[in-house]
Amino acid sequence: MGEVTTLGTLADEGVLELGDGYRTKRTELGDEGFRILRVADMEDWAVHADGPDHVREEYRRAIGPKLSEPGDVLLSTKGTVGRVAIYPEGLEQVVYSPQMCYFRVRPGNGLHPRYLAYWFKSSAFGRQRSDRSASTDMAPYISLRDLRSIELSLPPLRTQRAIAEVLGALDDKIAANERAIAAGRSLAKAEFEQFSRSVGSERMSLSDLAARGSLAFGDGYRTKKSELAESGYAIVRAADVKGAKLTFPDGGNCVSTDYASRIGAKTIQPGDLVMTTKGTVGRVAVVPSQVDLAVYSPQCCYFRVEDASGLDWGYFAGWFLSDDPQRQIEPLMHKSDMAPYVNLKDVGSVSIPVPDIATQQEIGAVQRQLLGQAHALVNENAALAYTRDQLLPLLMSGRISVNSINGGSPE
Incomplete structure (x- = not known):
């Protein structure tokens, strides 16, 4: 599909920066500071910055580039190997744990960051990851050195962008639904707390x-x-x-x-x-x-x-x-x-x-409705994710083209 290179070569040429997470010392932990993002806080295409551990801000210089930046492509490399996400805009700055690697694409160098993220879910990467993955008594892992040797074939930037736009449109809709789900849950929480304060009960x-x-x-x-x-x-x-x-x-x-x-x-x-x-x-x-x-x-x-x-x-x-x-x-x-x-x-x-059952039912009816709406959006997101996951290998392998999806002739 394009020029064959390696992740290490792309890093050496300044196209991207890649690294693993920060190895936090116990003495650097605190109640506040930069939250530590672990693999458990990451799922495919989603990041949840709500873990309990923090590195104190005074260690910012020691952490260096291992602090998050919006748009970073994340790959889990230990335990559950192969989860992929993009660090979103608007989320607090976190410090990456050693269980993951980040890929920071520099603009204007022929690599689309979202295309790279989707490529990490392709069979081309999956095969090489399996060949290079090792295992300890604790968990499977892939090393930073092995990641640098991973080969990828880069199509022209316009093709990368087109593929990223098709798959990204589905992910953008999923993200919009996630925001609606979060807003609904906030409303449900506010409604419950307002009701419970007004009724009072044992x-x-x-x-x-x-x-x-x-x-x-x-x-x-x-x-x-x-x-x-x-x-x-x-x-x-x-x-x-x-x-x-x-x-x-x-x-x-x-x-x-x-x-x-x-x-x-x-x-x-x-x-x-x-x-x-x-x-x-x-x-x-x-x-x-x-x-x-x-x-x-x-x-x-x-x-x-x-x-x-x-x-x-x-x-x-x-x-x-x-x-x-x-x-x-x-x-x-x-x-x-x-x-x-x-x-x-x-x-x-x-x-x-625990108020009387009639009061419970009145409060509960509102909660049921809001939870039902949230679950409907969750189901819609599952269908969107299924469509994305079916299209991804076909687009990345070149078996279908963006033109054919948009109603044009297959390439």
Whole structure:
């Protein structure tokens, strides 16, 4: 399709800058400063700058170019290798972790940054990545040295731009929907807090709600190595709960369906509310109406309304997505050498205001409507992403042209 070069050559020629993340020392951490962006804060085409760890601003000079810039192309290189995103405008400046690499394209040098991002999802890159990927006892990875040796064929800039515009139009619509989803969630949160302040009511702990049969909650399934299989129940981990959404893993280990009876209630069900309880504690999501076969990991806790006569689902969801649970969870967190966490007893001690059921239903009806609108946009985004992912390999390989998509003759 064009001139063959390598990422290393492009860097040496000044077309782009590439590097890995900053290796933060424990003494450099602080409560404020530059937030550390880890692979868990990144999914394909989306970045969530909400992690808990910061490098103090006094270390800006030491961090150097490993601070984010809008338009940086990001590639996860350790753990889940191959996630791709573009750092967006308007997001706070963060420091990249060593689990990812950044590619900073310099303008006017024949490389379109969005084209490069899409190329990282092509089979041409995927094959080379697989050939070069290594593995440790901890996780698979690809080194910066190996990335520099990756070859790519660059078509003319006008072709790069045309491909980026076609695929980018789909991503721009997805981004617009994401903004609408975020605005809807902010409205839902404001509506709930306004209602709850106006009615006032006694509070009940989640354990007490469970004891009276209104609510069920529990942690995830502790999978044994012997129970793993190539297909079956996908394992949803804390990293799959981001931006108030639940993403289902694509590939990786599953729990065999032979163990369905052992898994029991820990299977994911439509309408569940989910909270992360280890690592980045307190991320929340609502499970949509259409779900894959999946099971919660021990890093997550699920909540399930059991008796609608005592607890309205919409009301509970509105409270769950408000700031109140997070405020109560934060002082309960325990620290370990590995990661902060809360246990099931801590979760059960969290309390919720419980007005009469008629009031709950009034508040809950508004929450249901707003959540329904958000889920409709989530479904639309899934369809848009599917279209993009089908077009991407065809365009990048040259099997179809932009002209043929726009109604012209295939090249």
